[in-house]
Amino acid sequence: MGASWRSPRPPPRSTGRCGSWHGVRAEGSTSGFAAGDVVVAEDDRFGLTVVEAARLCAAAGPGVGLATRAAVEVAGGDVEASPSDQLELKGLGSVEAVPIGPMLVRRPTAPTTVRPRLGAILVTDLVNSTRLVAPLSREGAEALRRSHFGILRGVSDRHRGREIANLGDGLVLEFASVTSAVEAAMAMHRGLTRHNRRADVELVVRTSVAAGELSGLDQWDEPPLARSLALQELAGAGEIVLDELALRLTSDRAREAVESRPEHPEARLVRWKHTHLVPLPTQMAAPQRVGFAGRETEMEVFAKAWGAVVAGTSKAVVVSGEAGIGKSRLSKEVALGVFEAGGVVLHGRCGEELAIPYQPFVQALEHLIAHLPEPVLAQYVEQYGGALAQIVPELHRRIVIAAENPSPGVDGRLALFEAIAGLLKVVAGLEPSVLVLEDLHWADPGTTLLLKHLVRSINDTPLMIVGNFRPVALDEHHPLAATLADLRGEQNIERIVLTGLDEAGVVGMVTEAAGHELDHDAIALAGRIQHECGGNPFMVNEILLHLVETQGVVHTDGGWKLATGSEPLRIPASVREVISQRIARLGEITQSVLRTAAVIGMVFDFDVLLAISRHDEDDVLDALDDAVAAALLWDPSDFDGRFSFGHAVFQKTLYEELGPTRRARTHRQIAEHLESSAQVRPAELARHWSAAGAVGDRVKVCEYAQLAGEAALGELAYEAAASHFRTALETVDLGDESTRIDLLLHLGGAQRAGGMAAFTSTFQQAAALAHD
Ligand SMILES: Nc1ncnc2c1ncn2[C@@H]1O[C@H](COP(=O)(O)OP(=O)(O)OP(=O)(O)O)[C@@H](O)[C@H]1O
Ligand SMILES: [Mg+2]
Structure with a gap:
């Protein structure tokens, strides 16, 4: 046959087991040309692509070449597309072959204008590839090869990598951004880990990233490439090694996961296992x-x-139960398990006081948008557009979005829902994910509509939605009640009704609290506590704290002991009693500060509290520290100026301890302070002015409620907008007909946009009033 084998470039390494051809051509009077990955063994046994080329060469007639369809695609414009033939080739079966004219093999041509650029080279290497493949059949080896390269190339495409070469057991990829290269390396490790959970043969790679100037002339002579290849030898299985420059140029996120390697000062190690796609x-x-x-x-x-989710089906699990029964804790334990397994955890909660539209979704998505790698966001926006920015403006800060005019009404909302579903699909496609939505009994109607949309529209995505709510808070008009009724027939929804812990559960809890096995007396006490509070874990905790604070239980060297005294241990009857007693044990100033905080809300700004509190900054800070120590406030692990009560019942108890006049006056003070601050929050202002009652200001309630309604309209939260306009209508001055008409028109507009039938009667009322 007289053929010789040609490739655009010689193999990059002398290990002899790799090649890096985009195409392979058999040269001679006749030609065969095939394209694909080529693996060349040291002993000259050629890979499949080379064999294809040889067979095509043998099958071609004089002066006419044959190429595989893939080869024609690689050659692009260089080859005239002729109709293809199905040829039976020895050992290869039926192959689609395209006749081609006198040869048009594409060689890499030096670009005419060479522009050096900064870039990064990522090299991957499959650990123990020979040993992995050895026991497999040809088909098995091919399937393994396809999985391996499929995962790597999928990640590379998502991060906009360009494949320079296939090394047989790894890829050489170029990225325009160092961060993309490092993120891609981390994503590859994660992708393979996910694959390994399901596969018989484990695929583990080591990867290296080197950054530097790429001349664009001859890629094999680029220094970053040579450096990346050399560094790779230093990486252990499952590790990513960076050179100094890559480390300096990459994102903080990757830098946080870096460890130095004292034995190789030129190489820095990223322990990818510590690096989740999205932090907790x-x-x-x-x-x-x-x-x-x-x-x-x-x-x-x-x-x-979760088993079903990991296998690719979405699931929703709805947990219901009374206050303090453990809904949040159960959801949290599940989420932590998901996180430990490498998944993504998203979390949002509905607030009682502030009807922020789509509140739990906004919280969850803000976290996501803040942490997703930029290439992922870029691709998401390319696919789904920027509608999400309407409720998560953070998206604008992360990425440039083409200006879009959102369509109003139901269509606009559907586009928003699709954009949210799209982001969840993108993320869950990268890592199985869990989205925890807390306290859905306080959900605004927009949230429940969105929830319904997601449960129905996301089916084949590894996403688990965990929602929790208190059933007592739902009457038949509650939006969640309607949503749950609508979803009754759905296959992918599970329900858990949580009841109190049984005796073994409470003994378990007390054991956990004590940190050691319980003696006979303590087990008996746990039994009594279970009996008193029906195993409600919140109550169990509060009773235990009460017992410790009143020295009914004491710490000794041997662990927890019940105090010995003549009095039998008294367990308070109600949770309010326990909490009131615990609050009463705090200092005067702490109690006063906490009561003021309770008027601001479940979550409060330190600055607002300080401004309206009668105490100085040190006293307020000390008070908050005491409250955190007494577990009445959450420990703000990354303080952003806000504190939150540990439980709504703490806030309620403190709030109710204030007399009605003090309460009203404090609401007024808060409202006045909020008005003077830079960022006006109309919904909050309307709430405080309204709660100020007799010392409040009805005109202001009306004005702020109208502003809050308009803001909600901008976020396509039509039900929330309607509710604000209704509040405004309730407070508008009786004589002020023009404002009343205006508000009715706004209300009707919100109702019509949200598909609520009441809009016709609202418009009729407006028309009647205008007519009078
Ligand atoms: N199984 C458990 N083991 C140990 N502690 C628990 C358990 N379940 C709940 N707790 C603790 O009990 C307290 C109340 O639980 P949680 O906040 O989960 O209740 P909840 O049902 O979400 O209440 P709410 O409706 O008020 O939000 C928390 O401090 C929580 O950590
Ligand atoms: Mg809860």
């Missing part, structure tokens, strides 16, 4: 005082649901 939301990261106890049956339901 702070609310989920806060440490718990008492270890998790009981709930075996519920955890089994979750384990089953």
